[in-house]
Amino acid sequence: MITIRVPCSSANIGPGFDVIGLALSIWLELRVDISPATASGAPLNCEISYEGDGEGEVPLTADSNLITRTALYVLRCHKQRVFPVGTKVHIINPIPLGRGLGSSGAAVVAGVVLANEVGKLGLSKARMLDYCLMIERHPDNVAAALYGGFVGTYLNDLSPEDTERKEIPLSEVLPEPAGGVDTGLEPPEPPIGIGHYMKFPWAKEIKAIAIIPQFEVATAKARGVLPTSYSRADVVFNLQRIALLPVALGRSPPNAEQIYLAMQDKVHQPYRKELIPGLPEILLSVTPKSHPGLCGICLSGAGPTILALATDNFDKIAKVILDMFSKKDIKCEWKILEPAEEGTTVTYS
Numbered sequence: 001m002i003t004i005r006v007p008c009s010s011a012n013i014g015p016g017f018d019v020i021g022l023a024l025s026i027w028l029e030l031r032v033d034i035s036p037a038t039a040s041g042a043p044l045n046c047e048i049s050y051e052g053d054g055e056g057e058v059p060l061t062a063d064s065n066l067i068t069r070t071a072l073y074v075l076r077c078h079k080q081r082v083f084p085v086g087t088k089v090h091i092i093n094p095i096p097l098g099r100g101l102g103s104s105g106a107a108v109v110a111g112v113v114l115a116n117e118v119g120k121l122g123l124s125k126a127r128m129l130d131y132c133l134m135i136e137r138h139p140d141n142v143a144a145a146l147y148g149g150f151v152g153t154y155l156n157d158l159s160p161e162d163t164e165r166k167e168i169p170l171s172e173v174l175p176e177p178a179g180g181v182d183t184g185l186e187p188p189e190p191p192i193g194i195g196h197y198m199k200f201p202w203a204k205e206i207k208a209i210a211i212i213p214q215f216e217v218a219t220a221k222a223r224g225v226l227p228t229s230y231s232r233a234d235v236v237f238n239l240q241r242i243a244l245l246p247v248a249l250g251r252s253p254p255n256a257e258q259i260y261l262a263m264q265d266k267v268h269q270p271y272r273k274e275l276i277p278g279l280p281e282i283l284l285s286v287t288p289k290s291h292p293g294l295c296g297i298c299l300s301g302a303g304p305t306i307l308a309l310a311t312d313n314f315d316k317i318a319k320v321i322l323d324m325f326s327k328k329d330i331k332c333e334w335k336i337l338e339p340a341e342e343g344t345t346v347t348y349s
């Protein structure tokens with residue numbers, strides 16, 4: 001059996017829109033078995049079972065499920081049109097879907113790693129990141145999930161031909177359904193070295209409180225509400241804060257005032273308030289002064305989860321945010337998470 005574990009992630013951490021990612025301690029797990037002797041004749045040779053968040057909703061056919069569609073894309077780039085005979089993939093997913101905790105990033109990473117394992121492709125993590133970026137086009141979640149920890153990411157300036165290849169519509173990378181109409185053509189291969197990352201230190205005292213509302217916001221929708229251009233003042237505001245953020249979050253003991261300031265944003269959070277009732281009030285009123293122990297607060301990824309970074313008083317901080325959502329008739333669950341330093345792992349038993 002091959003076990004693939006991929007952590008969830010919180011992207012942006014305030015000003016680092018599409019740049020900063022933090023891998024956190026909820027893991028998507030795949031248990032993969034290849035036994036030709038017990039092959040069930042499943043389409044594309046892949047039988048899928050699923051438990052956890054999304055059970056009953058997430059499609060379980062290899063050409064529709066995001067994890068196996070991604071794996072098929074990578075396999076087909078390597079001239080393998082189907083899974084090995086008798087492939088069984090059991091998916092255990094505790095990452096809440098559509099809440100800003102990187103469920104799709106984790107699914108894409110899991111799919112690329114699945115293809116690498118079953119196809120015996122021998123891809124490096126750097127090359128696997130290229131494949132992830134052909135699907136999940138912002139690097140913050142996938143780099144954090146693949147490499148683990150607190151990361152800064154960037155995309156290379158590619159040649160015009162490579163840029164064109166990288167921007168091929170998603171429908172051509174992952175035709176829907178992937179295996180339905182198999183044209184036999186090779187899918188578009190990713191250019192080499194699309195994206196890169198750098199790991200930042202993380203102060204051991206800081207934990208992440210995730211307040212997870214019981215409604216979904218599709219990342220595509222939350223990107224659709226953002227403007228296509230910004231004022232110089234707003235860009236400079238974010239640059240000034242993002243320059244401080246990795247230093248402030250790596251310094252031990254943490255300085256809450258510095259972290260709070262470094263987590264302010266004018267690029268995405270203000271525009272997403274229309275999708276998340278109560279967001280501006282929560283971000284403005286929960287501060288290190290009013291709530292000792294709090295270091296900083298932001299929207300997690302595209303939302304609706306709120307991420308509060310804190311060193312103490314976790315229950316009190318969570319409760320005040322739960323109460324504010326409750327006034328808007330929004331129920332939430334909450335969890336204390338820690339950085340997942342290791343990133344994606346593969347084990348064999």
Ligand SMILES: Nc1ncnc2c1ncn2[C@@H]1O[C@H](COP(=O)(O)OP(=O)(O)O)[C@@H](O)[C@H]1O
Nearest residue numbers: 066093097098099100101102103104107218219
């Ligand atoms: N484990 C999974 N298996 C299959 N599909 C998944 C899985 N996790 C996420 N997805 C897909 O990704 C979608 C959520 O992606 P997205 O809107 O980007 O939100 P998130 O913030 O959770 O990444 C789900 O609705 C589902 O289609």
Ligand SMILES: N[C@@H](CCOP(=O)(O)O)C(=O)O
Nearest residue numbers: 011018100101102219301302
């Ligand atoms: N930078 C992206 C991150 C989306 O993260 P997700 O966890 O909501 O998928 C964005 O802000 O759109």
